[in-house]
Amino acid sequence: MLVAVAVIVALLLSIGLVLLFSARRWTPNEDSVVEQINRILPQTQCGQCDYPGCRPYAEAIASGEADINQCPPGGEAGVKALADLLGREPRPLDTSHGETKPPVVAIIDEDRCIGCKLCIQACPVDAIVGAPKMMHTVIADACTGCELCLPPCPVDCIDLIPRRRPFIWPVKEMDVETGSASKTTQRERDHA
Amino acid sequence: MHELDVGEQLYRFPGGLKLRHHKQIACRDELIRPDMPEALYLPLQQHQGPAGERVVDPGDRVLKGQPLTRARHDREVPVHAPTSGTIRAIKSWPVSWPPDSEAECLVLEPDGQEIWFETDALTNWREAEPAELVERIKSAGLAGLGGAMFPTAAKLRGDWPHVHTLILNGSECEPYISCDEMLMRERPDAIVEGGLILARALGARRVIVAIEDQMGAVEKSLSSALAEHDPDGLCRIVEVTTIYPEGGEKQLVQVLTGAEVPHDGLPQHLGLACLNVGTAAATRDAVIDGKPLIERIVTVSGPGVAHPRNLITLLGTPVADLLRAAGGAHDDTERLVLGGPMSGLPLASDRIPIAKGSNCILVLRHQDTRREQPVMPCINCGECVRVCPASLLPQELYKYLRADEHDEADSLNLFDCIECGCCAHVCPSHIPLVDWYRHGKGVLRERGIEDARAQQARLRFEAREKRIAEEKQQRRRKREQREARLQSGTEARSEVQAAIERARSRAAGSDEDGDR
Numbered sequence: 001m002l003v004a005v006a007v008i009v010a011l012l013l014s015i016g017l018v019l020l021f022s023a024r025r026w027t028p029n030e031d032s033v034v035e036q037i038n039r040i041l042p043q044t045q046c047g048q049c050d051y052p053g054c055r056p057y058a059e060a061i062a063s064g065e066a067d068i069n070q071c072p073p074g075g076e077a078g079v080k081a082l083a084d085l086l087g088r089e090p091r092p093l094d095t096s097h098g099e100t101k102p103p104v105v106a107i108i109d110e111d112r113c114i115g116c117k118l119c120i121q122a123c124p125v126d127a128i129v130g131a132p133k134m135m136h137t138v139i140a141d142a143c144t145g146c147e148l149c150l151p152p153c154p155v156d157c158i159d160l161i162p163r164r165r166p167f168i169w170p171v172k173e174m175d176v177e178t179g180s181a182s183k184t185t186q187r188e189r190d191h192a
Numbered sequence: 193m194h195e196l197d198v199g200e201q202l203y204r205f206p207g208g209l210k211l212r213h214h215k216q217i218a219c220r221d222e223l224i225r226p227d228m229p230e231a232l233y234l235p236l237q238q239h240q241g242p243a244g245e246r247v248v249d250p251g252d253r254v255l256k257g258q259p260l261t262r263a264r265h266d267r268e269v270p271v272h273a274p275t276s277g278t279i280r281a282i283k284s285w286p287v288s289w290p291p292d293s294e295a296e297c298l299v300l301e302p303d304g305q306e307i308w309f310e311t312d313a314l315t316n317w318r319e320a321e322p323a324e325l326v327e328r329i330k331s332a333g334l335a336g337l338g339g340a341m342f343p344t345a346a347k348l349r350g351d352w353p354h355v356h357t358l359i360l361n362g363s364e365c366e367p368y369i370s371c372d373e374m375l376m377r378e379r380p381d382a383i384v385e386g387g388l389i390l391a392r393a394l395g396a397r398r399v400i401v402a403i404e405d406q407m408g409a410v411e412k413s414l415s416s417a418l419a420e421h422d423p424d425g426l427c428r429i430v431e432v433t434t435i436y437p438e439g440g441e442k443q444l445v446q447v448l449t450g451a452e453v454p455h456d457g458l459p460q461h462l463g464l465a466c467l468n469v470g471t472a473a474a475t476r477d478a479v480i481d482g483k484p485l486i487e488r489i490v491t492v493s494g495p496g497v498a499h500p501r502n503l504i505t506l507l508g509t510p511v512a513d514l515l516r517a518a519g520g521a522h523d524d525t526e527r528l529v530l531g532g533p534m535s536g537l538p539l540a541s542d543r544i545p546i547a548k549g550s551n552c553i554l555v556l557r558h559q560d561t562r563r564e565q566p567v568m569p570c571i572n573c574g575e576c577v578r579v580c581p582a583s584l585l586p587q588e589l590y591k592y593l594r595a596d597e598h599d600e601a602d603s604l605n606l607f608d609c610i611e612c613g614c615c616a617h618v619c620p621s622h623i624p625l626v627d628w629y630r631h632g633k634g635v636l637r638e639r640g641i642e643d644a645r646a647q648q649a650r651l652r653f654e655a656r657e658k659r660i661a662e663e664k665q666q667r668r669r670k671r672e673q674r675e676a677r678l679q680s681g682t683e684a685r686s687e688v689q690a691a692i693e694r695a696r697s698r699a700a701g702s703d704e705d706g707d708r
Contacts, residue, residue, distance in 0.1 A: 038650070041646075042642075042646055043645075043646035043647070043649040043650045043653065044649070045649060045653045053653055053657070054650070054653070055650075055653070055654070124653055124656065125649050125652040125653050125656065126652055126655070126656050127652070141645075141648075142648065142649070142652060144645075144649045165638060166634065166637060166638050166641065167290030167291075167293065167634065168631060168634030168635060168638060169291075169627060169630035169631045169633075169634050170627075170631065171624065171627045171628055171631045172624075172627075
């Protein structure tokens with residue numbers, strides 16, 4: 001009887017030790033989860049998710065504070081990718097944070113710009129260059145189209161134009177049953 | 193064991209189709225030049241890669257062969273004035289790629305005098321350094337004339353082991369196209385000389401001229417050119433069996449060597465370089481005559497044109513001028529195609545100009561274009577798999593692309609598809625397979641661009657965050673230091689004293705300056 005109890009206790013202790021050790025040794029790295037979430041986010045840094053950038057939002061998702069459907073630029077595809085990564089159910093985009101729009105870039109009307117520097121301070125990716133009382137300009141390649149430079153501009157000289165996208169060959173297929181184009185992937189071409 | 197030379201034994205590539213050639217109709221008449229067009233429209237970018245830097249302005253008078261753009265590196269290719277005249281404007285004008293699009297073109301109004309810009313000929317090219325030959329080829333604006341328009345200089349030097357064999361590709365296998373056949377008949381000497389120059393530039397020891405077994409007259413003319421210009425016996429003519437798409441670079445390499453060009457590699461990694469025969473002839477003109485690439489042979493053919501023929505065409509000539517030179521198009525012409533019937537691109541307008549890679553204009557009537565047959569579901573018959581020259585699974589690719597599963601299609605090597613059109617040709621369900629592959633490649637390419645953009649935005653955002661945090665830290669440290677100083681008595685007094693003195697001297701300064 002005593003021997004049996006001793007054996008069971010010893011067994012439990014050793015299993016407990018192994019579990020304790022492996023829990024210390026192989027904890028899921030919090031950082032790597034944030035990193036993986038951040039890689040899926042579109043890096044627009046627009047703050048529509050109510051967090052000041054994509055990485056803070058990724059941290060909030062990882063800690064369970066924010067939901068996965070708060071990113072309008074990422075769209076439904078982004079929500080789905082996040083759901084796949086985190087093993088959750090995909091859900092429709094929360095439109096209270098905004099709607100998914102085609103990508104845009106900001107452009108400054110250089111005649112109207114007064115060089116106040118407010119947009120430079122607002123830009124989350126340093127995509128606006130300029131000096132005080134000199135006109136500013138947007139580095140189009142670096143602009144994410146986050147629209148954060150619009151509200152601070154006192155003379156309303158910043159416009160958003162569609163971002164130039166590469167040509168994608170359209171597919172037009174006639175459907176057997178309906179005789180109409182069933183799957184038309186023609187996209188309006190914006191070769192600005 | 194005796195090591196076989198390239199081309200000594202011929203192999204087969206998987207798939208492919210035997211097609212009716214329809215080539216002879218355009219080869220009966222001799223080569224002529226169309227009348228000088230009223231204006232030439234020269235796209236600044238006529239090759240794969242970024243456009244060169246423009247060096248002329250509207251209003252400038254230019255001479256024949258004068259560079260209009262300048263290449264800053266090997267992937268840029270300069271454009272030259274095809275004739276003497278005046279640059280009238282820089283205008284948005286229809287171009288062939290992307291379809292239905294316009295691009296900035298220089299509008300050159302010819303003056304009809306054909307005065308040449310100074311030409312810099314090199315007669316003793318056999319002694320010239322390879323690097324100098326490549327420089328000349330680059331500044332002459334050479335890009336692959338077979339249709340892919342890859343910058344020739346970038347093909348001749350790069351990061352790969354030694355290239356031992358140069359393959360001159362004269363096996364144009366697509367129906368109707370016969371510009372290379374005409375060139376090999378009319379200018380075999382130029383091809384052989386150009387091939388030898390290219391071989392010297394590459395450091396290659398052998399040159400293979402690959403032609404098709406049904407080009408009877410070509411073999412004879414090339415042989416006599418070899419006898420005259422190739423005393424060392426570097427060149428050899430190899431006749432390959434005509435199976436479409438044998439003229440594709442990878443397929444030709446496989447036929448000649450039995451080796452497959454690696455999925456992520458180039459023929460150069462196998463010690464081979466593959467160039468079009470037209471590029472070889474242009475190389476000869478560029479090096480021996482010092483003349484840049486300003487014209488090419490274009491086939492105008494198809495059932496919709498009155499007199500199918502080959503034309504020596506100045507770059508920038510609108511397609512409409514070519515059609516006129518070929519007797520005009522029939523009234524019921526429905527479609528103009530750039531390239532051949534299998535892999536060509538439909539042209540949106542006959543104002544589109546001929547560029548360096550334009551090999552053929554195909555004119556199709558209503559009854560020749562594929563009728564609007566309903567697309568039926570894929571029945572998994574496997575015909576497309578049988579004919580695919582790249583050993584892909586076209587039906588699987590189609591299913592994934594249709595379901596928007598682009599990553600799966602990518603993992604089935606969608607990008608190895610050469611868009612030859614064999615699968616769509618044999619498909620009993622009339623599925624426009626190549627359209628789907630082009631679409632899928634476009635989506636994946638755009639996604640790659642977007643990913644790179646997101647990556648850059650992330651780095652910029654993080655750099656900014658770091659900078660702001662550092663600035664904040666610095667400000668805090670300064671404030672703390674100041675507070676510490678103010679708390680210790682003597683320091684504080686001297687600090688106050690210094691501030692008072694600063695204010696005084698500023699006041700004195702402004703007095704001296706007057707009332708500024």
